[in-house]
Amino acid sequence: MSGATHSASPGPPLYDRGAELAAVARLSARAAAGTGGVLFVTGGPGEGRTALLARAAYDFPGAPYRVAAPGHRGPWSAARGLFSALAPTPSAARRALRLARDEGGLDRAVALLTAASASVLVCVDDLHLWDAHSRAALAAAWQRAGGGVPGSSGRVGWLVSAARHHRFPDVPGAEAVRLGPLTTSGARAFLRDLCPALTPDPAVEQRLLDETAGHPGVLAATVRLLTAAQLLGTVPLPRPLVDDSVLGEVYGGLLGRLPAASRRLLARVAVVTLAGRTGAPGSGAAAYGAAAGGGRGARGTRPSPEPLEGLVADGLLTRRDGVLGFEDPFLGRAALASARPPTAGTPAETAADRAAGAAALPAGEGVSPAGPALRAGLARSEGHRADRLGPSEAVRALSPAVRGREQLVRGLAALAGGPVMDAYEALLQAAELLRERTPEEASDARFLAMEAAWAGGDVEACLAALDGGGEAGGTERDFAEGLSAALTVRLDEARGALERVVAEDGGSDDPRLLLRAGAAALVLGNTGAAARVHARALARARAEHRTALLPHALEQLAYGELRAGRYSRAARTAREGLRTAEATGQHNVAAHQHAVLALVASVEGDGAAVAEHAARALATAGPHGLVQAATLAEWALARDELARGLAGQAAARLVPLVRPGPRGGHFALRMLAVPCFVEAAVAAGREAEARVAAEEYAAWAALGVDGPARAQLARCRALLADGEGPAYWFGEAVRRHESCGNDFERARTLLAYGTWLRRRRRPADARGPLRDALVTFERAAAGGWAEHARSELRATGGASCGTADPAALRELTPQQQRIVRLVASGATNQEVADRLCLSPRTVDHHLRGVFARLGIRSRVELPGVVDGWDAERRGQSSTAPRPGGR
Structure with missing residues (x-):
């Protein structure tokens, strides 16, 4: 430095x-x-x-x-x-x-x-x-x-x-x-600067320019290895000019910082690319399979397709039309050089011969090395010759393990950004091809197929993927059996197996095992454990620089926070997840994050954001069959409509989401949307449909897989009850909300209760629930819902804000006055802290003192206090004597 x-x-x-x-x-x-x-x-x-x-x-x-x-x-x-x-x-x-x-x-x-x-x-x-x-x-x-x-x-x-x-x-x-490569004229000028004491022979100069392809570092490293006689053309140049030592000098630092598995994958893709250039049949079609090959890694650890996706996400590999390659061809050659044993080849050695030598990379136990198979068009061990077979026959002649890995990576590509049921089929094929030779990889493929079917909302496909995994053991078997039992509503059987997954995998350092444990916790309805485990998975993925896994980890964490009712956290996580998903080309994950953001915006009352995020989610969800993302997006639109008083429109939108069967919403979200449907349907005069949905919801709530379900069921019954029945059920709902932890749903119940009391001409009784609802909505930044509560509170004759004496503001310290003005203008605690160079904890401490001094209950009342103070100051200024008596 x-x-x-x-x-x-x-x-x-x-x-x-x-x-x-x-x-x-x-x-x-x-x-x-x-x-x-x-x-x-x-x-x-x-x-x-x-x-x-x-x-x-x-x-x-x-x-x-x-x-x-x-x-x-x-x-x-x-x-x-x-x-x-x-x-x-x-x-x-x-x-x-x-x-x-x-x-x-x-x-x-x-x-x-x-x-x-x-x-x-x-x-x-x-x-x-x-x-x-x-x-x-x-x-x-x-x-x-x-x-x-x-x-x-x-x-x-x-x-x-x-x-x-x-x-x-x-x-x-x-x-x-x-930065990019130099033009021919720029490279020529740079070359002459590199050789100030002599002028290279024109033929030597042209060959240097051709073989270094405008890469300034490669050109400089190559020139440094040449003698003056070679530059002048009196001594023949080496072949190739850009040799392993040049590539090692330029690219050694980059390759040396990559994990060993990533270096091996780069070398395999380089073998395939080189084989394709030499005319090997089937090389392009099987590029994915070769790249994902390699059997067991160091120390017997199981291979994972994730490093391949990470290399694509990081831009070290490109993926076009299902074929992998290098944007920088020198990187591929450097990867081959780093994997090749340090033996000198003869000058007459061809590119294909060098590819064959490099293909002797570590292969899995019993797995045909991908390089020779692709160079010749088929595995030598199977006794065929490339010149006797066409490309499609050559691909069929590859070993089942190589073809299985090809399907595995094709399935991963579709899972990231294509039709998810196409991914499901490819991943199931991969599992069958890999089952005999590499059962661990087959197990991975089956779980990935289950993920695809889950995103597509197909219960039968999920069960088929799970039921075929006889090769699984330990917590993998627990997860498969527990999830199968849950999907077939055998929760007593599911609970023990899934709890073992949460307990054992939840303490792991492997992000994939942590994500599995978090999924198990969500199925059990343990949203606190799910958020905690998914946060740990995200931290481990970041620490290990597993770029391709980050969008999925953020997606799962955002959904866990959403289920727990922590909407601001869900939004922050989803925004980061959206950025990483778009940066890595994982468009299906991006659609899910848009759906989460739409649902959060429906809580916040931001109709424009709801419409934008829902539209972007549905634009991908439709053609790719993402039933889960589509259900979340439609639910968000319905909640926004309900908040704006469009109950009939909201009920019509929610009917298909809560309807059972293949044409309904996502199986894991259907019951979660029922309380919203009941509220909309009752307001729209569709009570008969609301009662049917509420009865099914009652049976589901009794299973205990969702914390707020019993409280929301009581709210549904209050909305459907006659006479004084709602008073009992609203009271029961509020009591049950106290132990479930979802403050937003509690506030919705209080709002509904206060509204019912006001309509029963009991304004004094209505003010307490409505004030509590207003404060909670404000804390959740649920602007639209807060305004609804505020209007109901005004209708009772109670003031909703600005009740403090404006003169009390002058008793605050200057720092407190600055904080009050910033908060009154809409700033969050973090924004105030950044503006005033304080910590958020200090800002929160000052606000508590302000509330006590002013006699108000929440920050939602601060704008009225500040407006009153400013009005008082303006009044004093207007009555002050002017110069000259005017």
Whole structure:
């Protein structure tokens, strides 16, 4: 790491980087003008990210700081290096680190350390190598400032580079540029700069340009290995020019940081790609199968298709029309070189021969190595020759294990972004093909098929996938048997098996086992355990950099939070899940996250957001058969309609969702939507249908698989009762809500109870439930429902807000007055904390004191208090004597 010093030179000249240098100039200008900002630079190994940062630091007129990735990646190691570069003394660096680490103030620490500079450019190289703590703190600082740094008056510009596969955080106003290969003219000029003392022979120059394909790092590494005689053409050039040593120099760092399983997968895809170029029959069709091959991993661990999806998600592999490949061909060759034994080949060795040698990668016990099979078009052990068979025959001649893995990865692709029942069929085929040779992989395929059938709302298909898994054992068998029993409503049998899954897998460090345990907890109705276990699964997936698994983990956590009634948490998780799903091409997961966000928006009363998210969910759910996502989206639309007084429309929308049978809603959500249907149907005059649904709901509630069910059943009976019967059932519903933990549903019951009391001409009795409902809706940020409760409260003759004496506001401290004004304008505790440089806990403490001082019950009353105070001040100002007696 280096401090604020200009380099003695700008480094080697940059060619074909006009757009990138223009973006750097814009960033520098913003920093000089006091508006600051962030510029992200991404590129592959050797494409010149570090050179661009060196040139930017050299050209910057203010104080440039160069910050490289640390040599180790312990917690906060990168932030420590950043502050060491910025701070004038070690003690100042330590103080800055404490501020960033203990108070979440990395932005304030940077502002303090750079306060003496008129403008600052911080060049951060290799952000992808920074530790997670430092990256998160830096991202939070950028996001809070919208690209600038609070407290620094926008004097700081951030120029940040990372490898191409790294995903930068979402920062408002940030620019991003991507480095690529040089043009022929740019590469030629760069080559001549690399050889200042001689002019390469034209034929040598052309061959260098052709074989290095405009890659600046590969070109520079190749030239360094050539002698002057070779460059002048008096000594023959080696074949190939770009050999293993060149590839290792440029790509060794990237490959060395990947897990061994990922390196093996890259090598296998490279074998398949090379085999396809040499005309091997069937190579393209079986690319997935070869990539997913490999049998058991190190130490006997079972293989997983997940690393393959992670490589695709990270951009190290491409996937087009079901075929895997490399956007960067040098990466594929480097992966082969890293897997190949260190033996020298003869000069006459062909590309196909080298592919065959590289195909001797570790294969599973009893599994035909994928490389030779694809190079020749079939497995040699099966006694066939490629030149006697066509492509389709060659694919059929592959071993069952290779074909099974091909189906497995095809099924995964459809599960991520295609028709889920297509995924189901492919995954079941994979399970059958893999059953004899690799039973663990067959078990994985069956569980994935069950996931596909679940998303498609097909109970029979779920049972078929689970019933065929005779190879499963331990908690896998418990999960299969327990879930089968639950799907056939044998809950006494299901409970013991699924509880064992939650207890055993819930303590695992494997994200996949944790996700299975969380699913078991949801089936049991234990939403608290489900949210806790899914949160642990998410944390483990992040810690292990399992990019492809993150969207699924976030999807499950969002749904668990939704079931538990923690809507703000569900929304936050779903938004992150939506970003990761879209970034990794998992469109089916994105549809589910849109549906969750639509349901949360229906709680918040944001009709526009409900319509937008529901439409986007249904746009994918329809063609892909996502019955679960479609049911959530339609339910959200119905809840929004009910909140807006459109009971008839809401009831009509909910009828198909609560109807049994294949044309109804999702089997796991049907009963959950019944209370909403009963409320809408009663209001719309469809009481007969509401009674039928309520009776079925009563039988389901008795099973005890949903915490709020008994309380919501009592609410349904209150809505359907005559005379004074509702009074008893509403009271029973409120009593039962106390132990179920879903505050929003409790508030809906209180609202319905208060409304019934008001209509019975008992306004004094109605005010208590309505006030409680209003406070709870406000805490849940359920704006539409809060307004409904407020209007009902006004109809009773009770004030809904602004009841405090405005004069009492003057008794608050200046800090409390600032907090009150921000909260009254709609800011959350976190937003107030960020604005005033406090912790959310401190803001909450101040608000409790404010409520006690003003004699109010919640933040919903603060706007009325502030308006009254401002009105009083305006009145005093208007009555004050004016200069001159006027």
